Amino acid sequence: MARYVFITGGVVSSLGKGLASAALGALLQARGYSVRLRKLDPYLNVDPGTMSPFEHGEVFVTDDGAETDLDLGHYERFTGVAARKTDSVSSGRIYSNVLEKERRGDYLGKTIQVIPHVTNEIKDFLRVGEEEVDFMLCEIGGTVGDIEGLPFFEAIRQFGQERPRGQCIYMHLTLLPFIAASGELKTKPTQHSVKELRAIGIAPDVLVCRSEGPIPKKEREKLALFCNVRPDSVIAAQDLKSIYEAPLAYHREGLDQAVLDAFGISPAPRPNLEKWETVVDRIHNPEGEVKVAIVGKYTQLEDAYKSIAEALTHGGIANKVKVRTQWLDSELFEKDEEIPPLLEDYHAILVPGGFGVRGTEGMIHAARFARERKVPYLGICLGMQMAVIEASRDLLGVPNAGSEEFDHEAGQRRFTPVIYHLKEWVEGNRTIQREVGDDKGGTMRLGAYDAVLSDGSQVAGIYGATAISERHRHRYEVDIKYREKLEDCGLRFSGVSPDGRLPEIVEIPGHPWYIGVQFHPELKSKPFAPHPLFADFIRAAVEQSRLV
Structure with missing residues (x-):
C-alpha cells in the first residue's frame, strides 16, 4: 500500500508546488521507489478544458483523454510516469x-453535506491505484485559507487520521520574502501560513x-x-536558472x-542522479545556440504553451545547444510586407495550436515564409492546419481556402473549407459522434490515437x-478529399489514421x-x-544556423 505525501501551499500562489512535487517524485525514483503524482484543484470548473489559456495556462492532455492542469506536465517530464484521468480532479468534478x-438515489434519501459526502468523494479519488506504487504524491492547488479549498484540506x-500511523505526511510550501530596505529575510508570513494550516x-x-538565497541558520x-x-x-527552495536543476x-x-x-x-537507498547531472550539464554547457520563433495566439503568457517551451529545451539538450525562443503574436503578421523583417533572423519557426480565427492569417503568412525561404517549420495542431490552408491558397490555387471553424465563428460562409468540423471518428472499438452545437467541454478528439506513417x-x-x-486535442480536421490534389502540388500526407480517413502529418519533400x-x-x-520531432527540429535549426 502506498505511502502518501500531501503537498500544500501558503502565503502566495505560483511558488512552484507543482515543480517541487515533480522534483520530489524524481528524487524518490532515483532511490528506487515507484511513484505517482496527483493534482487536486479547488476551482469549480469540471476540468480546465474550457478555460482560457490566459486564465489558466495550457491544458495538458493524458493518453486516456483527460484535459488536466499543466502541473501534470511537470509530473510527467520529471518522472516519466504517464498521467491518467485519475491523476487530476477539481472541485467541479467532485x-x-x-x-x-x-x-440516482445512491445516498438513500440522506441530507447531502460537505462532510462527509464531499470529503468522502475526495478520499475515494485519493485511493485509486494506491496498490500500484510505493509513494503517492498529492498536490493541493491554491493556498491554505482559500474558501474553495477547504473541503480538500479537510479530506486530507x-x-x-484514517490511515495507519506513519503512512501519510504533509509538506508545506511557503514564501520567505527578503526585505531589501532592512536587509532581512522575513519568517512571519510562513509562521502565519503554518498557523492557518x-x-x-x-x-x-x-x-x-x-x-532568493540560502536560509541562514538563525532563521532556519x-x-x-x-x-x-x-x-x-526546513528546506530552502532557491531561485534556479533552469527548472531541471530542481532535483539536484x-x-x-x-x-x-x-x-x-x-x-x-x-x-x-542511495539515489542515482546521473541522468539529472547529464541534463543539467548539457543545459549549462551548450556547444552552440539556435533561435526559434514561436508564432502563436497566446504568446503573452508563456504558460499557455508550457509544454512546447519545455520540449524545445529538450530538443536543445538532445543536440547540445541552447535554444533561444522568441514569442511572437501572430496578429503582428497580418500583412505580407511585415513578415521578412520579423522572421528572417530566426533559424526555425514553430506555429502552435489554438482556437478561433483571431491571428490565423498571421500564422498562414508565417507558414508561407518558412516554405518559400526554406526555413525549418513545425506546425502543431492549428499550426498544421494553417500550413495546409497556405498550401491550398498558394500552391493549389484556392484563394479563399479556410476552415469551417472560422465560418462558424463569423456566423456566415466566407471560406472554401479545407478544414472541417470532425463529426465522427473511431476510438478503440467504438465510433464517436459530435455535432457543431455540442457542449465545448470534453467533446474534442482527445487523448492517444494511432497513426500510420x-x-x-x-x-x-x-x-x-x-x-x-500521439496525443490529440482538437475539434477540426484537414479534409482528406484534398489529399491527392495537394500531393500533386508538393504537400505530402505522410501520416494518416489507421483507417486512412484522418490526416495526421504533412510534410514537403525537398x-x-x-x-x-x-x-x-x-x-x-x-x-x-526528448521527443523525436523536437530533437530533429532543433537539429534542422542547427543546420540552418550554419547557412545564415
Missing part, C-alpha cells in the same frame, strides 16, 4: 459526482521555503521552533531525506517507425524541414527522453 449520485486531514488540523512534517532554527518541525526538515538542488538541501525520515524509512517519408525516418501513437502534425508531440517530451 461536486458533479456527488450530485449525480444524489440524483481525515485521510491522514494547523488551525484546520494539519501539522506539516516538512517545510519548503521559497527564497526560528522556523523550526515556531512551526513545530525539525530543523533539518532539492537533494542538496535534503528534501528527499527529510521525507524519508518523516516516514521512518532508515536506512534509505508512409514508408520512406521524412517523419518515418525521424521516428524510426511507421506506426506511432524542403530542409517542413512538417505539420495534427497531434501534440510536446506532451510526451522529457528532458532525458
Whole structure:
C-alpha cells in the first residue's frame, strides 16, 4: 500500500508546488521507489478544458483523454510516469459526482453535506491505484485559507487520521520574502501560513521555503521552533536558472531525506542522479545556440504553451545547444510586407495550436515564409492546419481556402473549407459522434490515437517507425478529399489514421524541414527522453544556423 505525501501551499500562489512535487517524485525514483503524482484543484470548473489559456495556462492532455492542469506536465517530464484521468480532479468534478449520485438515489434519501459526502468523494479519488506504487504524491492547488479549498484540506486531514500511523505526511510550501530596505529575510508570513494550516488540523512534517538565497541558520532554527518541525526538515527552495536543476538542488538541501525520515524509512537507498547531472550539464554547457520563433495566439503568457517551451529545451539538450525562443503574436503578421523583417533572423519557426480565427492569417503568412525561404517549420495542431490552408491558397490555387471553424465563428460562409468540423471518428472499438452545437467541454478528439506513417517519408525516418501513437486535442480536421490534389502540388500526407480517413502529418519533400502534425508531440517530451520531432527540429535549426 502506498505511502502518501500531501503537498500544500501558503502565503502566495505560483511558488512552484507543482515543480517541487515533480522534483520530489524524481528524487524518490532515483532511490528506487515507484511513484505517482496527483493534482487536486479547488476551482469549480469540471476540468480546465474550457478555460482560457490566459486564465489558466495550457491544458495538458493524458493518453486516456483527460484535459488536466499543466502541473501534470511537470509530473510527467520529471518522472516519466504517464498521467491518467485519475491523476487530476477539481472541485467541479467532485461536486458533479456527488450530485449525480444524489440524483440516482445512491445516498438513500440522506441530507447531502460537505462532510462527509464531499470529503468522502475526495478520499475515494485519493485511493485509486494506491496498490500500484510505493509513494503517492498529492498536490493541493491554491493556498491554505482559500474558501474553495477547504473541503480538500479537510479530506486530507481525515485521510491522514484514517490511515495507519506513519503512512501519510504533509509538506508545506511557503514564501520567505527578503526585505531589501532592512536587509532581512522575513519568517512571519510562513509562521502565519503554518498557523492557518494547523488551525484546520494539519501539522506539516516538512517545510519548503521559497527564497532568493540560502536560509541562514538563525532563521532556519526560528522556523523550526515556531512551526513545530525539525530543523533539518526546513528546506530552502532557491531561485534556479533552469527548472531541471530542481532535483539536484532539492537533494542538496535534503528534501528527499527529510521525507524519508518523516516516514521512518532508515536506512534509505542511495539515489542515482546521473541522468539529472547529464541534463543539467548539457543545459549549462551548450556547444552552440539556435533561435526559434514561436508564432502563436497566446504568446503573452508563456504558460499557455508550457509544454512546447519545455520540449524545445529538450530538443536543445538532445543536440547540445541552447535554444533561444522568441514569442511572437501572430496578429503582428497580418500583412505580407511585415513578415521578412520579423522572421528572417530566426533559424526555425514553430506555429502552435489554438482556437478561433483571431491571428490565423498571421500564422498562414508565417507558414508561407518558412516554405518559400526554406526555413525549418513545425506546425502543431492549428499550426498544421494553417500550413495546409497556405498550401491550398498558394500552391493549389484556392484563394479563399479556410476552415469551417472560422465560418462558424463569423456566423456566415466566407471560406472554401479545407478544414472541417470532425463529426465522427473511431476510438478503440467504438465510433464517436459530435455535432457543431455540442457542449465545448470534453467533446474534442482527445487523448492517444494511432497513426500510420508512409514508408520512406521524412517523419518515418525521424521516428524510426511507421506506426506511432500521439496525443490529440482538437475539434477540426484537414479534409482528406484534398489529399491527392495537394500531393500533386508538393504537400505530402505522410501520416494518416489507421483507417486512412484522418490526416495526421504533412510534410514537403525537398524542403530542409517542413512538417505539420495534427497531434501534440510536446506532451510526451522529457528532458532525458526528448521527443523525436523536437530533437530533429532543433537539429534542422542547427543546420540552418550554419547557412545564415
